[in-house]
Amino acid sequence: MKFSITGLNHRSAPVEVREGLAFDARSLGEALTDLLRRPGIAEGLILSTCNRVEVAVTSPDGEDPRAVVEEFLAARRGVDVGWLAPYLYHFEDAEAIRHLFRVAASLDSMVVGEPQILGQLKAAYAAAKAHGAVGGWMETILTRAFGVAKRVRTETGIGENPVSISSTAVDLARQIFGSLAERRVMVVGAGKMAELAVRHLRSAGVTRIYVTNRTLERARAMAEAFEGVVVEYDRFLDALQEMDIVLTSSGAPFYLLRKEQVRRVMEARRNRPVFLIDIAVPRNVDPAVNELDNVFLYDIDDLQRVADANMGERRKRAQLAERIVAEEVERMVARLKAREVTPTIVGLQQRFEQIRQAELARYRSRLGPLSPEQLDALEGLTRSILAKLAHGPITELRRQAGRPDGFEVVELIRRIFRLDE
Amino acid sequence: MHELSTLWLRAAAGFYSVGLVHALLLALRRTSRLFPIALGAFSVGIVLHAVSLVEQGVATGHFPANNFFQSASLCALLSALLYVFVWWRYRVRNLCMFIFPLVFVLTLIGALGSPVGRWADEGVRDAWLLVHVALVLAGYAALTVAAVASIAYLVRERQLKRKLALPFSADSPALMTLDELIGRGLALGFVMITLGVVAATTWAAVESGTRWIRDPRILISLGTWALYLLMIFLRATAGWRGRKAAVMVVALVGCSVLTWAAHTSLRHLLLP
Numbered sequence: 001m002k003f004s005i006t007g008l009n010h011r012s013a014p015v016e017v018r019e020g021l022a023f024d025a026r027s028l029g030e031a032l033t034d035l036l037r038r039p040g041i042a043e044g045l046i047l048s049t050c051n052r053v054e055v056a057v058t059s060p061d062g063e064d065p066r067a068v069v070e071e072f073l074a075a076r077r078g079v080d081v082g083w084l085a086p087y088l089y090h091f092e093d094a095e096a097i098r099h100l101f102r103v104a105a106s107l108d109s110m111v112v113g114e115p116q117i118l119g120q121l122k123a124a125y126a127a128a129k130a131h132g133a134v135g136g137w138m139e140t141i142l143t144r145a146f147g148v149a150k151r152v153r154t155e156t157g158i159g160e161n162p163v164s165i166s167s168t169a170v171d172l173a174r175q176i177f178g179s180l181a182e183r184r185v186m187v188v189g190a191g192k193m194a195e196l197a198v199r200h201l202r203s204a205g206v207t208r209i210y211v212t213n214r215t216l217e218r219a220r221a222m223a224e225a226f227e228g229v230v231v232e233y234d235r236f237l238d239a240l241q242e243m244d245i246v247l248t249s250s251g252a253p254f255y256l257l258r259k260e261q262v263r264r265v266m267e268a269r270r271n272r273p274v275f276l277i278d279i280a281v282p283r284n285v286d287p288a289v290n291e292l293d294n295v296f297l298y299d300i301d302d303l304q305r306v307a308d309a310n311m312g313e314r315r316k317r318a319q320l321a322e323r324i325v326a327e328e329v330e331r332m333v334a335r336l337k338a339r340e341v342t343p344t345i346v347g348l349q350q351r352f353e354q355i356r357q358a359e360l361a362r363y364r365s366r367l368g369p370l371s372p373e374q375l376d377a378l379e380g381l382t383r384s385i386l387a388k389l390a391h392g393p394i395t396e397l398r399r400q401a402g403r404p405d406g407f408e409v410v411e412l413i414r415r416i417f418r419l420d421e
Numbered sequence: 422m423h424e425l426s427t428l429w430l431r432a433a434a435g436f437y438s439v440g441l442v443h444a445l446l447l448a449l450r451r452t453s454r455l456f457p458i459a460l461g462a463f464s465v466g467i468v469l470h471a472v473s474l475v476e477q478g479v480a481t482g483h484f485p486a487n488n489f490f491q492s493a494s495l496c497a498l499l500s501a502l503l504y505v506f507v508w509w510r511y512r513v514r515n516l517c518m519f520i521f522p523l524v525f526v527l528t529l530i531g532a533l534g535s536p537v538g539r540w541a542d543e544g545v546r547d548a549w550l551l552v553h554v555a556l557v558l559a560g561y562a563a564l565t566v567a568a569v570a571s572i573a574y575l576v577r578e579r580q581l582k583r584k585l586a587l588p589f590s591a592d593s594p595a596l597m598t599l600d601e602l603i604g605r606g607l608a609l610g611f612v613m614i615t616l617g618v619v620a621a622t623t624w625a626a627v628e629s630g631t632r633w634i635r636d637p638r639i640l641i642s643l644g645t646w647a648l649y650l651l652m653i654f655l656r657a658t659a660g661w662r663g664r665k666a667a668v669m670v671v672a673l674v675g676c677s678v679l680t681w682a683a684h685t686s687l688r689h690l691l692l693p
Binding site: 172174175176177178267270271272273290293294296298302305306309 | 577581582584585593594595596597598600660661662663664665
């Protein structure tokens with residue numbers, strides 16, 4: 001059985017190609033059915049995310065699934081195979097397993113170590129399973145891919161360091177406050193960047209959101225989107241003493257918060273810590289504010305610096321992850337090869353047993369009446385001879401299972417003992 | 422000291438002890454419903470205290486600040502009166518956290534200026550000393566937890582202030598958690614050490630009459646306790662938390678180590 005992956009990702013194809021080829025959840029079932037109908041495809045899985053579209057298939061030995069899958073992708077999107085082919089990559093057997101393991105472990109992602117890809121792969125597997133498109137070989141490989149992803153995360157901690165501005169801000173907030181569920185967040189300025197950061201804070205458990213903006217309508221719209229409360233722009237300084245996290249992204253060309261103002265706020269809140277996230281350019285918060293005790297101020301450059309440092313750390317951990325993947329691929333290949341020779345071993349044992357039974361039947365009448373003890377001894381003798389004869393080929397089959405050219409030996413043994421007749 | 426005057430002073434210390442209990446509960450739980458009762462008992466204590474000092478003055482024919490015990494007692498009464506005035510004028514409630522324990526301990530010292538009597542039983546003597554040691558050690562244990570949390574806080578706070586990349590991990594507590602731990606450790610340690618100081622003072626008074634107050638070990642212990650009281654008060658009232666609280670705990674641990682050293686075989690290195 002051959003395992004292969006054909007597809008494209010953020011490195012091989014520009015976004016306009018990727019978006020044209022993407023599968024949505026509704027059409028996935030029908031696409032899987034279409035894929036399985038095509039010649040030489042035994043199992044199939046379609047992974048479609050914003051950064052990659054990949055089709056993994058298993059096919060019987062001797063089949064070439066590459067052309068079939070390319071044809072499938074081109075036909076599904078109504079484009080010419082010749083136009084699509086330069087963007088596609090194709091992996092087979094050990095290389096395909098390695099690619100799948102790297103994808104699952106987020107080593108092939110645009111942001112190495114991001115956690116979403118594993119969830120997306122699991123969803124693709126669930127969809128394929130629901131449509132009867134996986135089972136047997138593919139299932140074995142996918143299940144191991146999930147295990148490899150988990151092992152990589154646990155042993156390397158590759159996903160621990162946040163690498164985007166927003167997730168870095170959330171991570172820092174957690175380092176200051178622990179749980180964010182009871183924290184109050186004030187957003188000053190209702191721009192796109194602020195919206196993204198608030199979305200991250202919301203997903204981290206923040207529920208109390210207060211929004212202020214020069215244009216009241218925009219503040220209202222944002223507050224509505226996040227079930228927050230609008231604070232009048234003229235009164236936001238009064239409200240600050242109640243806030244644990246303040247996110248500023250206003251377009252004001254001057255400092256909205258100065259050291260003396262924040263000092264008064266801190267006195268009013270009895271020095272409970274406050275985290276100021278200033279993602280505005282020009283900055284909204286005087287950098288001197290960071291000198292105050294229990295005030296933690298990060299501007300956009302600070303956040304970027306932390307994110308960059310974390311990315312460097314992730315790259316280091318990715319090297320260790322690659323070693324884990326290589327080791328796992330080797331194990332998986334050996335396991336699949338062993339699985340490949342199992343039918344041959346069983347066939348060989350059955351063949352020998354058939355011969356033994358036939359020969360016993362032939363000579364039984366010539367031997368005359370035999371006592372039960374003599375019959376047992378005869379059975380034991382014949383079984384023992386055959387077991388010793390079969391030991392050599394079976395051991396060789398198992399030894400060859402993990403080797404790249406092992407299938408040649410398997411074929412030879414099948415021919416010698418006429419297992420395919 | 423005149424006998425009746427001593428009796429009034431000891432009764433006053435008894436009433437002040439309700440205030441001490443209130444302050445300890447406040448340090449431990451940050452809330453106490455005992456304040457009205459404590460304030461009432463404190464007021465009764467002031468009256469008895471004043472009666473004691475007047476009686477003593479009349480009996481001895483001079484102003485009752487003739488020695489350390491009398492001065493401590495007078496200082497306690499003045500502090501108590503000042504607090505009652507501030508409460509009446511400004512309704513500043515949190516000050517009681519500092520004043521109630523201070524007045525109690527000073528009054529206790531004043532009340533122990535007269536011989537208390539002898540141990541009725543050696544077993545009671547030893548058990549009393551054991552209680553003191555156990556309370557102080559429990560206090561040191563709580564203070565050690567607070568100190569470890571303080572060091573972790575200072576390291577982490579420095580990294581955050583300097584904006585060094587530091588990935589969050591479930592194993593490393595957040596700053597607020599560390600601060601909470603510092604507060605809890607400090608409060609529990611304060612309660613234990615205060616009770617330990619009371620136990621030690623009364624034990625020493627019975628053991629060695631009025632000579633105990635001249636023992637440098639006692640003076641060091643009382644000084645450390647006073648510093649502890651000040652820190653608890655600043656944390657509760659002036660919002661000393663985070664970095665300040667962490668530094669303060671480390672300083673307090675330093676003083677506590679000196680106190681401990683003075684009480685052990687190391688004392689010959691410290692005291693003449």
